[in-house]
Amino acid sequence: MTTDTERTTGGGGREAARGAPGVPWRVLLAAALALGGCARDGGAAEPVVGRPCEGCEIVFEGMPAAPGASARIAPEGEPGEPMVVEGIVRNAAGKAAPGVVVYGYHTDANGIYPRAATRHGRLRGWARTGPDGGYRFDTIRPAGYPGTAIPQHVHFHVLEPGRCTYYVDDLLFDDDPRLTEAERERQQGRGGPGIARPERDATGIWRARRDLVLGERVPGYDECERGEGRSGGG
Numbered sequence: 001m002t003t004d005t006e007r008t009t010g011g012g013g014r015e016a017a018r019g020a021p022g023v024p025w026r027v028l029l030a031a032a033l034a035l036g037g038c039a040r041d042g043g044a045a046e047p048v049v050g051r052p053c054e055g056c057e058i059v060f061e062g063m064p065a066a067p068g069a070s071a072r073i074a075p076e077g078e079p080g081e082p083m084v085v086e087g088i089v090r091n092a093a094g095k096a097a098p099g100v101v102v103y104g105y106h107t108d109a110n111g112i113y114p115r116a117a118t119r120h121g122r123l124r125g126w127a128r129t130g131p132d133g134g135y136r137f138d139t140i141r142p143a144g145y146p147g148t149a150i151p152q153h154v155h156f157h158v159l160e161p162g163r164c165t166y167y168v169d170d171l172l173f174d175d176d177p178r179l180t181e182a183e184r185e186r187q188q189g190r191g192g193p194g195i196a197r198p199e200r201d202a203t204g205i206w207r208a209r210r211d212l213v214l215g216e217r218v219p220g221y222d223e224c225e226r227g228e229g230r231s232g233g234g
């Protein structure tokens with residue numbers, strides 16, 4: 001189990017698959033897959049590409065049956081600096097992608113994942129893109145893990161209903177002193193660039209943008225899109 005201060009990269013492969021409580025949306029997704037959808041991974045309940053993918057099963061735990069295009073990660077009143085993260089999800093051809101679920105989770109203002117039912121902690125949320133491919137999260141700006149050099153980050157996963165699930169590059173912040181050149185060079189560009197340039201708006205709220213490109217630099221994605229069984233990714 002990942003400790004509070006250990007970074008969960010989303011791709012570390014340190015996590016065993018977990019069962020997840022069923023929700024109607026999830027049941028429908030599983031049914032769609034049974035009809036020839038995406039790759040499965042060793043009996044895991046969901047089609048996950050881009051292995052290894054730490055936590056790709058957890059993303060379904062507690063997911064609302066019908067997420068809206070705007071959602072909260074941190075609840076109102078959560079200590080910390082308020083932040084809005086928003087973006088547009090597009091496919092590789094640049095076309096807006098409605099109906100895609102974006103899942104995000106992050107640490108609190110002390111750099112800790114507050115304990116909750118899953119080890120992704122309490123600060124997590126889902127937004128399903130609207131007709132314009134847009135999504136939005138209202139939350140707080142996370143702190144980096146205490147006592148480490150690891151930068152502030154928000155983990156993101158993409159859930160394409162009936163298709164593929166995968167993690168993408170963390171949302172990082174260009175003004176974060178911990179975001180060193182070495183750290184920048186480590187970014188893979190999964191789902192497109194993850195480094196945002198946050199700015200405070202007139203009310204003092206941080207605004208950060210994380211656009212997403214479906215499947216960008218995600219191993220196994222093309223096979224998954226074509227419904228060719230195992231992704232071979234990871």
Ligand SMILES: [Fe+2]
Pocket residue numbers: 006007008009153155
């Ligand atoms: Fe993390």
